[in-house]
Amino acid sequence: MAIPKILGTETEYGIIGYHDPNFDPISRTLLLINSYQSDVPLASLWDYTQESARFDPQAGSLDEIYDISDQPDPLSINKVLPNGARYYLDHAHPEYSTPECASVRDLVCYEKAGDRILEQSCFTAAQAFTDGRQILLYKNNSDHKGNSYGYHENYLLDRSTPFRLFVDQFTPFIVSRQIFCGAGKVGWENSTEPAIYQLSQRADFFETEVGLDTMVKRPLINTRDEPHANREKYRRLHVIVGDANMSEYALYLKLGATAIVLGMIEDECLPRTFILREPVAALKAISRDLTCRQPVELDDGSTISPIALQWEFWAAATRYCATHSVEPWSLDILQKWEYVLCHLEQDPLSLARELDWVIKWRLLTSYMDRHGSHWDSAQVTLLDLQYHDIRREKGIYYVLERNGKVERIVTDQEIDLAVDQPPSDTRAYIRGMCLKKFRRQVFSVNWDSLAFNLDDGDIKRLALEDPFQGTKAQVAEAIEASTSADEFVATLSAL
Amino acid sequence: MTSHIRSSRSQSREMLDALSPEEHRSLAMVVGMAAGDQKQVRRSDAPQETSEARPASNIKERGETLKEDLDRIIDEIDEVLEENAEEFVKNYVQRGGE
Numbered sequence: 001m002a003i004p005k006i007l008g009t010e011t012e013y014g015i016i017g018y019h020d021p022n023f024d025p026i027s028r029t030l031l032l033i034n035s036y037q038s039d040v041p042l043a044s045l046w047d048y049t050q051e052s053a054r055f056d057p058q059a060g061s062l063d064e065i066y067d068i069s070d071q072p073d074p075l076s077i078n079k080v081l082p083n084g085a086r087y088y089l090d091h092a093h094p095e096y097s098t099p100e101c102a103s104v105r106d107l108v109c110y111e112k113a114g115d116r117i118l119e120q121s122c123f124t125a126a127q128a129f130t131d132g133r134q135i136l137l138y139k140n141n142s143d144h145k146g147n148s149y150g151y152h153e154n155y156l157l158d159r160s161t162p163f164r165l166f167v168d169q170f171t172p173f174i175v176s177r178q179i180f181c182g183a184g185k186v187g188w189e190n191s192t193e194p195a196i197y198q199l200s201q202r203a204d205f206f207e208t209e210v211g212l213d214t215m216v217k218r219p220l221i222n223t224r225d226e227p228h229a230n231r232e233k234y235r236r237l238h239v240i241v242g243d244a245n246m247s248e249y250a251l252y253l254k255l256g257a258t259a260i261v262l263g264m265i266e267d268e269c270l271p272r273t274f275i276l277r278e279p280v281a282a283l284k285a286i287s288r289d290l291t292c293r294q295p296v297e298l299d300d301g302s303t304i305s306p307i308a309l310q311w312e313f314w315a316a317a318t319r320y321c322a323t324h325s326v327e328p329w330s331l332d333i334l335q336k337w338e339y340v341l342c343h344l345e346q347d348p349l350s351l352a353r354e355l356d357w358v359i360k361w362r363l364l365t366s367y368m369d370r371h372g373s374h375w376d377s378a379q380v381t382l383l384d385l386q387y388h389d390i391r392r393e394k395g396i397y398y399v400l401e402r403n404g405k406v407e408r409i410v411t412d413q414e415i416d417l418a419v420d421q422p423p424s425d426t427r428a429y430i431r432g433m434c435l436k437k438f439r440r441q442v443f444s445v446n447w448d449s450l451a452f453n454l455d456d457g458d459i460k461r462l463a464l465e466d467p468f469q470g471t472k473a474q475v476a477e478a479i480e481a482s483t484s485a486d487e488f489v490a491t492l493s494a495l
Numbered sequence: 496m497t498s499h500i501r502s503s504r505s506q507s508r509e510m511l512d513a514l515s516p517e518e519h520r521s522l523a524m525v526v527g528m529a530a531g532d533q534k535q536v537r538r539s540d541a542p543q544e545t546s547e548a549r550p551a552s553n554i555k556e557r558g559e560t561l562k563e564d565l566d567r568i569i570d571e572i573d574e575v576l577e578e579n580a581e582e583f584v585k586n587y588v589q590r591g592g593e
Contacts, residue, residue: 012592014589016587025590090592090593091590091591091592092589092592093590093592138587143588143589144587145587145588145589147588148591149589149590149591149593152593214593215591215592215593367572378580378581379576382580382583382584383572383576385584386575394577396576399568403564403568405564405565
């Protein structure tokens with residue numbers, strides 16, 4: 001039985017210095033993180049004790065695959081935020097992980113809240129310079145010079161589902177879903193087939209079908225097995241093949257359709273498994289086909305177009321949602337999914353309000369018409385980059401947004417609320433609210449634990465192995481009634 | 496290719512046709528259509544039947560309006576676009592990440 005989905009995303013932002021001859025991405029990222037809520041001390045440690053290399057006993061034939069988890073890094077710096085998110089340095093990029101969310105709409109709010117938090121960090125950091133230096137951030141996945149940085153989605157799954165099922169049934173879905181969730185890119189990279197324009201930022205960087213790596217030989221299905229929850233019950237699928245979206249609509253549809261498909265796999269409700277003959281080659285070919293109609297080959301020798309593949313998943317999902325108890329947001333996702341597939345079939349360019357790759361294509365071609373420029377002009381490459389600038393006064397996506405030219409899913413008020421408040425219906429609530437109320441006494445934090453420094457000098461560690469525990473309904477009263485972490489811990493212990 | 500898309504559509508239809516009457520009713524609710532109308536339930540028959548879809552004849556108009564609007568917005572874009580495009584994009588180099 002499919003479990004309710006807990007969802008989260010991780011975004012690595014591209015970073016450059018502006019008028020900054022001494023720019024170094026690591027020191028500038030540290031400055032950014034320090035600049036956000038600088039009144040909040042960094043004393044809270046990220047608790048690495050739960051993160052260690054693990055063997056996956058359920059992987060069956062994949063059991064040689066193991067997990068390498070985050071290792072404590074002397075350069076690592078973490079800020080756990082009152083909204084339950086984690087803001088940190090990852091390699092040479094600032095990264096933001098959303099809190100755990102129980103609905104797709106919430107996750108859109110919390111991912112967008114991350115963009116706002118990093119925008120605010122840049123603004124505050126620029127005030128530290130007196131000579132006009134700035135730090136600029138881009139929510140994209142490529143520098144157009146062969147370097148990629150990731151955007152990862154996380155979905156909580158039932159541990160009892162054999163991992164092989166996900167490998168077989170999820171692969172054709174993620175290979176073809178870029179027709180609606182690709183962020184669009186001018187050109188090609190990484191010694192791949194030349195292209196003027198692609199649906200996806202990331203497709204050029206995937207080289208294998210299944211594996212553990214995230215930085216080299218990137219796989220379509222990542223086997224990192226780090227549930228950040230009860231290992232007996234849960235698995236966390238770490239999806240690394242997607243693009244970071246600027247469009248709320250594309251983001252919402254991507255997360256929702258993916259979560260429904262994963263539920264169907266857990267419930268074994270996909271009537272047919274489409275095994276692609278060459279999934280990695282298909283990913284790149286589909287990314288290069290703006291008609292979304294060119295067929296790709298299946299292992300039985302037949303062919304299918306990416307739109308037809310998505311129709312198959314949609315039809316199965318529609319039947320699934322009609323016959324199973326599903327999340328309330330599923331119905332809205334099914335309608336938008338259908339709307340998008342119908343319009344992709346008729347004329348992909350009719351989705352210039354909804355999908356990033358179409359919004360950007362329309363923008364670039366209109367710009368070229370107006371200025372008589374070409375695909376290889378610097379202005380076009382710059383537009384492709386600046387579309388992803390997270391500053392609302394400079395980012396081209398935001399120019400379109402404030403002119404009402406893109407479809408929205410959430411409101412600015414909802415995003416602002418998500419900057420400050422944790423979700424109410426996951427364990428992110430207890431994390432965020434304790435950071436707000438007992439910050440001085442929070443000793444360490446991880447996704448699945450929270451430790452307090454009590455007044456008598458003891459360290460008390462709360463295990464949060466179930467992501468559905470620690471919600472507002474469960475702990476708000478106890479937090480409200482306690483004036484210190486000591487009282488709060490005592491109240492929880494008495495429950 | 497076209498014939499293949501058709502065949503794949505008909506496969507999806509066959510699957511929908513295999514639903515029981517009870518499933519049809521809830522399916523109709525799922526896609527926001529009149530219960531019991533089997534024909535309307537099928538997604539590829541009429542995209543304009545869904546609450547959000549627009550008639551096909553509006554798509555061209557919609558495209559033209561968008562283009563006019565974009566022309567106006569391009570003025571605004573030219574104002575915010577970074578200076579020295581060539582230098583700017585040349586300097587945008589990232590270390591690989593995950």
